[in-house]
Amino acid sequence: MIWTLNSIKQHTPNPKLTVVGAGPGDPELITLKAINAIRSANVILYDALVNPELLDYASSSAEVIFVGKRRGCYSYQQEQINDLIVAKAQRYGHVVRLKGGDSFVFGRGSEELEFAHENNLETDVVPGISSALAVPAGQGIPLTMRHVSESFWVITGTTKMHQLSEDIKIAAQSTATVVILMGMGKLNEIVHVFSQAGKANAPVAIIQNGSTTREKSGYGTIDTIEAIVAEQQLSAPAIIVIGAVVENRVTLKSISQNLKQYALS
């Protein structure tokens, strides 16, 4: 075979990383842009909170690698994931890094993009629907509401050093809605902080596996929520929502029933 300049160009991969937000779990809660990125990927690296149904969009020739954490399974360290992204992109071209929710909300998407950029990869990001917004919405909980809540905080319950985030103490002093991710292991401390801030009666919702068929939820107040969690056997991954918006949630069931009736009539 005689190699022309054009054929060499066609066979040289253009090393690229696209960090893609896969949404909160419901496979319909993904953007068109994300689907197009998955379709064009040569290699896909995905996390535990990504719905595997989304991999059906991948080309049959794409290499698909699970790099998330699962109990009892080998889990990749962040440095290994960074190296894998660069190695796969240099060898095969377009790597899609598929992450739960939005990759810039407690997702380390920026770190991976930075590393890829330093290694001369082309880089792009596709925003995703964060669980911080979508999971409360799925339960009819608006994060802001006129006359009820003017703002919301999205905070990690557990810091890199496995401590309770100091921001939770500041947020507990405010009138804002407080949305806590990765907080189930620190629920007792969170309850203590809000009680100390005089918020023992603040309404609380905990939603596990939101937007999926395994969704479970529990409602109470700061005073009662630990008992409710034990009773309902709620655990991670879950979102904790604290604030008056929780008791002002809208009933979605009747809305969807109305829509169905409307569609049928």
Ligand SMILES: C[S@@+](CC[C@H](N)C(=O)[O-])C[C@H]1O[C@@H](n2cnc3c(N)ncnc32)[C@H](O)[C@@H]1O
């Ligand atoms: C490392 S953070 C990633 C957040 C993600 N980047 C996002 O924007 O949704 C993982 C935490 O997000 C929350 N989370 C993600 N998906 C969830 C879901 N479907 N239901 C409840 N909580 C979820 C949990 O608190 C979980 O421990």
